Amino acid sequence: MIPAAFQYSKAGSVREAVAQLREAGPEAKVIAGGQSLIPLLRLRLSQPSHLVDVNGVRELDYVHPEGDHLRVGAMTRHSTLARSELVQRHLPLLAEMAAQVGDPQIRARGTLGGVFAHADAAGDYPTLAVMLDATIVTDRRRVAARDFFQHLFTTALAEDELVCEVVFPMAPGPHRYIKFRRRLYDWAIVGAAVQKMDSGWRVGLTHVGPTAVRAAAVESRLQAGASFTEAASAAADGLEPPSDVRASADYRRHLAQVLTRRALEQAA
Template identity: 50%
Template sequence: MITAPFEYARPGSVDETQSLLNKYGSDAKVIAGGQSLIPLMRLRLSQPTALIDIQGIPGLNEVRRDNGSVEIGALVRHVDIQRNAMLRESLPILVEMSNDVGDNQVRNLGTIGGVIAHGDAAGDYNAAALMLDAEIITNKRRHQARDFYRDIFTTALEHDEVVTAVRFPVSTGRFAYTKFRRRLYDWAIAGVAVQETGSSWRVGYVNLATTPRRGSAVEAALAGGASAADAAAQSGSDIDPTSDVRATAEYKRHLTQVLTVRTLQKATMAA
């Protein structure tokens, strides 16, 4: 439970971060809250040669709303999202998700930029970014969320690229998020997010494939006037779960259908 040796740098700007990443090469890792990276390092499953700690960079912890979008800085922590009144108005589904991330310690330290850069299918915000067509802003370019998540823990980020912000469309329609867990602080066995956008529904799936997934087939069925149950029956083509120590793949497929119906019901009943 002790990390392998590594070098540590604390840059004061994004430019400095990029030059440090270039200096240390592809075995260096950017660290913010460390809530995913440090556990992996303690198990020596990840052994970066250097940690570039971006927590001292000014300006990355702001939340702004303009022109129908909200931009959330990479260093904004889960607890900041939980407590942000503007987000509660403009992007309530993200606030709902933030309430259910890990425990207090994780929420006090973990950042949205970390969740996005880690690309974990179990990271709740990744499904939100995908389903809401968010934009991931880095020091080098802007990624569309739909092109960002490539494979298990693999994103479109290059080794000298660092996430600086995430830009979501303001989403004030009806919404709900269901995170099915056996234990309060766990990742989702299955997570289902729904958001009404204009006259259509967006659906996102958490931890049901190697990457976050959008419920495209379910969305299409709903758009075509299907009932919640009939639409949920389409979820099988949107996900690709595997069996693990928590549950079998077959169960997760079934659970996804059940939760999709319930989450849609929750969203429509709450309105």
């Protein structure tokens, strides 16, 4: 399958990328790793007029610890995150998620920033960002993760705005991400992430709605001293998960509870 025709330009810096996006107009798109975008182009579900390639923006490929936060550049690839000693030391849950994205070929190309800008409901990193109150830094502003993800494939980004960095709080404590899928390389049918912080547990869910969800009911039950089983039974509270060819909404509610309990048990 052949994508529809488009113009193509390469950016070498954030400034160049934004200038090229502005010049190319509202139908232009950024291409980072392209591991989600290129399949959409081939199926012609996406037909941008122009692609601005940011793979040459090397200034956005980094992992910087700073105080009690970890700053990760948008062009950092999954394979780099999975192996990074800094990530493993300061936010091992991010490395654990990175190692489970797609397959080795996809991890060699796909990027952190691409996952945020694409905002697939089944993306893994958005769950971590929402549950830990991460901040998305663009070329012009800082946006809280809970405000960044608005709906399916829809973010707070303007048409000419570029994701540059994600700032996560450091969290070296017990953690687990369990991604339920039929095939190893597949998207999560449902995923559950848990992270023990000094202030208590944080719990997040993947693919139980149009955007990642923080399971506040589970967190507050844990805070009140509930067992993992009792707390996890609240994981489906208030959810309106999608029904699709992979799973019904009811099954997703069931998975949210089971996977949350397992993640808590395996992390502790």
